[in-house]
Amino acid sequence: xxxxxxxxxxxxxxxxxxxxxxxxxxxxxxxxxxxxxxxxxxxxxxxxxxxxxxxxxxxxxxxxxxxxxxxxxxxxxxxxxxxxxxxxxxxxxxxxxxxxxxxxxxxxxxxxxxxxxxxxxxxxxxxxxxxxxxxxxxxxxxxxxxxxxxxxxxxxxxxxxxxxxxxxxxxxxxxxxxxxxxxxxxxxxxxxxxxxxxxxxxxxxxxxxxxxxxxxxxxxxxxxxxxxxxxxxxxxxxxxxxxxxxxxxxxxxxxxxxxxxxxxxxxxxxxxxxxxxxxxxxxxxxxxxxxxxxxxxxxxxxxxxxxxxxxxxxxxxxxxxxxxxxxxxxxxxxxxxxxxxxxxxxxxxxxxxxxxxxxxxxxxxxxxxxxxxxxxxxxxxxxxxxxxxxxxxxxxxxxxxxxxxxxxxxxxxxxxxxxxxxxxxxxxxxxxxxxxxxxxxxxxxxxxxxxxxxxxxxxxxxxxxxxxxxxxxxxxx
Amino acid sequence: xxxxxxxxxxxxxxxxxxxxxxxxxxxxxxxxxxxxxxxxxxxxxxxxxxxxxxxxxxxxxxxxxxxxxxxxxxxxxxxxxxxxxxxxxxxxxxxxxxxxxxxxxxxxxxxxxxxxxxxxxxxxxxxxxxxxxxxxxxxxxxxxxxxxxxxxxxxxxxxxxxxxxxxxxxxxxxxxxxxxxxxxxxxxxxxxxxxxxxxxxxxxxxxxxxxxxxxxxxxxxxxxxxxxxxxxxxxxxxxxxxxxxxxxxxxxxxxxxxxxxxxxxxxxxxxxxxxxxxxxxxxxxxxxxxxxxxxxxxxxxxxxxxxxxxxxxxxxxxxxxxxxxxxxxxxxxxxxxxxxxxxxxxxxxxxxxxxxxxxxxxxxxxxxxxxxxxxxxxxxxxxxxxxxxxxxxxxxxxxxxxxxxxxxxxxxxxxxxxxxxxxxxxxxxxxxxxxxxxxxxxxxxxxxxxxxxxxxxxxxxxxxxxxxxxxxxxxxx
Numbered sequence: 001x002x003x004x005x006x007x008x009x010x011x012x013x014x015x016x017x018x019x020x021x022x023x024x025x026x027x028x029x030x031x032x033x034x035x036x037x038x039x040x041x042x043x044x045x046x047x048x049x050x051x052x053x054x055x056x057x058x059x060x061x062x063x064x065x066x067x068x069x070x071x072x073x074x075x076x077x078x079x080x081x082x083x084x085x086x087x088x089x090x091x092x093x094x095x096x097x098x099x100x101x102x103x104x105x106x107x108x109x110x111x112x113x114x115x116x117x118x119x120x121x122x123x124x125x126x127x128x129x130x131x132x133x134x135x136x137x138x139x140x141x142x143x144x145x146x147x148x149x150x151x152x153x154x155x156x157x158x159x160x161x162x163x164x165x166x167x168x169x170x171x172x173x174x175x176x177x178x179x180x181x182x183x184x185x186x187x188x189x190x191x192x193x194x195x196x197x198x199x200x201x202x203x204x205x206x207x208x209x210x211x212x213x214x215x216x217x218x219x220x221x222x223x224x225x226x227x228x229x230x231x232x233x234x235x236x237x238x239x240x241x242x243x244x245x246x247x248x249x250x251x252x253x254x255x256x257x258x259x260x261x262x263x264x265x266x267x268x269x270x271x272x273x274x275x276x277x278x279x280x281x282x283x284x285x286x287x288x289x290x291x292x293x294x295x296x297x298x299x300x301x302x303x304x305x306x307x308x309x310x311x312x313x314x315x316x317x318x319x320x321x322x323x324x325x326x327x328x329x330x331x332x333x334x335x336x337x338x339x340x341x342x343x344x345x346x347x348x349x350x351x352x353x354x355x356x357x358x359x360x361x362x363x364x365x366x367x368x369x370x371x372x373x374x375x376x377x378x379x380x381x382x383x384x385x386x387x388x389x390x391x392x393x394x395x396x397x398x399x400x401x402x403x404x405x406x407x408x409x410x411x412x413x414x415x416x417x418x419x420x421x422x423x424x425x426x427x428x429x430x431x432x433x434x435x436x437x438x439x440x441x442x443x444x445x446x447x448x449x450x451x452x453x454x455x456x457x458x459x460x461x462x463x464x465x466x467x468x469x470x471x472x473x474x475x476x477x
Numbered sequence: 478x479x480x481x482x483x484x485x486x487x488x489x490x491x492x493x494x495x496x497x498x499x500x501x502x503x504x505x506x507x508x509x510x511x512x513x514x515x516x517x518x519x520x521x522x523x524x525x526x527x528x529x530x531x532x533x534x535x536x537x538x539x540x541x542x543x544x545x546x547x548x549x550x551x552x553x554x555x556x557x558x559x560x561x562x563x564x565x566x567x568x569x570x571x572x573x574x575x576x577x578x579x580x581x582x583x584x585x586x587x588x589x590x591x592x593x594x595x596x597x598x599x600x601x602x603x604x605x606x607x608x609x610x611x612x613x614x615x616x617x618x619x620x621x622x623x624x625x626x627x628x629x630x631x632x633x634x635x636x637x638x639x640x641x642x643x644x645x646x647x648x649x650x651x652x653x654x655x656x657x658x659x660x661x662x663x664x665x666x667x668x669x670x671x672x673x674x675x676x677x678x679x680x681x682x683x684x685x686x687x688x689x690x691x692x693x694x695x696x697x698x699x700x701x702x703x704x705x706x707x708x709x710x711x712x713x714x715x716x717x718x719x720x721x722x723x724x725x726x727x728x729x730x731x732x733x734x735x736x737x738x739x740x741x742x743x744x745x746x747x748x749x750x751x752x753x754x755x756x757x758x759x760x761x762x763x764x765x766x767x768x769x770x771x772x773x774x775x776x777x778x779x780x781x782x783x784x785x786x787x788x789x790x791x792x793x794x795x796x797x798x799x800x801x802x803x804x805x806x807x808x809x810x811x812x813x814x815x816x817x818x819x820x821x822x823x824x825x826x827x828x829x830x831x832x833x834x835x836x837x838x839x840x841x842x843x844x845x846x847x848x849x850x851x852x853x854x855x856x857x858x859x860x861x862x863x864x865x866x867x868x869x870x871x872x873x874x875x876x877x878x879x880x881x882x883x884x885x886x887x888x889x890x891x892x893x894x895x896x897x898x899x900x901x902x903x904x905x906x907x908x909x910x911x912x913x914x915x916x917x918x919x920x921x922x923x924x925x926x927x928x929x930x931x932x933x934x935x936x937x938x939x940x941x942x943x944x945x946x947x948x949x950x951x952x953x954x
Binding site: 072073074080082087090092093094096192193194195196197199200201227228229230231307308310311314315316317319320321330334354357358359362366 | 743
């Protein structure tokens, strides 16, 4: 096995035992990128000249181990453009809190940033200004989105591990499509400072990794209260690796009936059912449960998320940074900058969000959506009174073809039907590989838990993973 | 009067906190453009606001002084609009759950005291400043994010003078609480006015005009006065009033139409998801309440009670906190039995000196001990009241002691009869008419003769002694 194929915890062992060096790991990554990146296109701005700078070897915990970062997480001095033309040339003069934490732990921030849907608007990575990323398991398919670049880089061994962001499934769905592990932490668990906001009340940064242990390590590093983020929660961060006990005997698992209805791909359904059986065999107790407001999750999400986005993206106006269209007239400059700087999906969401907040529509849309959001959250609270976790598919299908849903936004939005409720409820959820379709595309199993009970997710996902081989399979590229 | 004037004022007050409302930048006035800025107040992508507790404290303080109800739950909302001085293109403000509501402010108008309702007091952030030069407009973001209180009055004011009195009372309270510089010229206090006229006795309010761009209290009064006349003219001519915003042009002394209601914006307010709803701890509120200083109204009542001042005099002294403190320490330290002596000096000669110099009492830098000593000289008849007034003026200008000034000016009063008799003799010789008038029983003539002696002695003669001597001299004759 090449170094770049190993997990982070395997490499950390080797670094500790002085069997390898950060430089050797980087070299193996660069070699891999040279070989497969033209096919996968997980990274953006490969020709950026200043990015060939060396990476420092660090003494701390992570010993200079490189990590790949999604293009919407601010990295000091490195381009951070959310894969949008409107942020062209933006190099933040500050690091996101997660980047600071990683650097303090000795991680090396990989200078190439991972591709994504523009401003995280999408489920396929096709909405990137830099063009789509390809699924390493089938280059004709999408890697999922919006953190498609991060997931594809990890799946194709072009990255050891990566950070993504998840607003409605943007970590879990691409993790599922690419056969890797992805975690959306509890809202408030990880600081959002330095994450370029899509929908502030839903966004969380989280890990995309080759196995559950790596996800537990990385979550431990990036979590914790941040005085710079009022929505981060002041609660201690446990050692998540301690929850990797490999034992789920007696664990009470709820299976939400609303997640196994029309729209769920038959093959995916069978794979998920087999995974549930596996959990049962490992000692878990499963029962059907109900999350009755599930059907409202997609509309509620597209009201709240776009409302927040329309306001969050107002600052991209050509005045201070990023792309600016030339005009003598201020209003014209605003209009041209935004018309030329934003892609189609970004414009669609800004319009939608502006509409639902407008005078006369606010109560009927935004306010109502907030109320239903509370009901959705209460659905989960109720189930978690009796169950330790909820298990469901991550996505109703495996990876779809590039271009297949690009013209049908509604169909694209339904890709996130199983992941969106988790963000609305603010709870944590993980996607872990649980099988492959006959065409060889990965399928992910989603596990959800109570707020701030990431340990439960790691415990269940790790036990499942250690008793299956799905995570060990590698795409042929 | 045929029409009743109805005025409501909206005051924006910059709080004098050390740092901005949502970041750690300094709020110092007059710094080089764009030097008090950071990524947060510049609204850079990925940055997040964190509210300033000091600003919240000041806001609660002021709201309590107005007798407002402090809300238990409050939140920040986003007011969305595009403008180059607003880096995020939304302003963090408060919409439907303001910090406090339902307060009042007492004013002392010509018709006596009057209670003006305060609708709400809420916290928001200030915008930057546009500087227009030939061919180019520049933005200074130093002001961006400075905490701003919006204080909205009920339409309880019925004349431009009442509006002026309201602002004066407001300023006085703010000064007592030391929460703002309150300087309209520096822009730390800004005032917009809504004004409409209605037929006396009419129930419904007339069509209102919003007035902006006044940069002094007098400007507010002048603009309102102009508007009362303009609206009266329109109503008399039976012209239809339109709801509009008008700007006060101080040069022209007129208001000029800016925009009509049709052009009003939809600000698409919604709760700022970066700042969670917060609960105002009632124990904190009671703590702040307990620490509120004595406010002008209470101080006035106390001055009347403790020092025997008239309500009129007390009102003058308490209108400025520093003046009140200076006055009170003068009164307290005054050794004479009749404190009224000191009071008369304070609100008489001293206040005239202050007005002459367009300054406040305390700004005269007068050493209270010198004032006390000066009053002592007068009391002992060492100098005349007239001379003392001129010494007072010199005390202020030179900072020398009263004793030195009296000596230097050779102002000791002449009470010695021998020294005066010669002058009196001359005056009697020169004013035969007055002498005969006096003898004929016209007492006024005596006053005239005393005046002539005073004149000849350069004001140093003791008028009482002179009067007595003349009377005796003429009785002898």
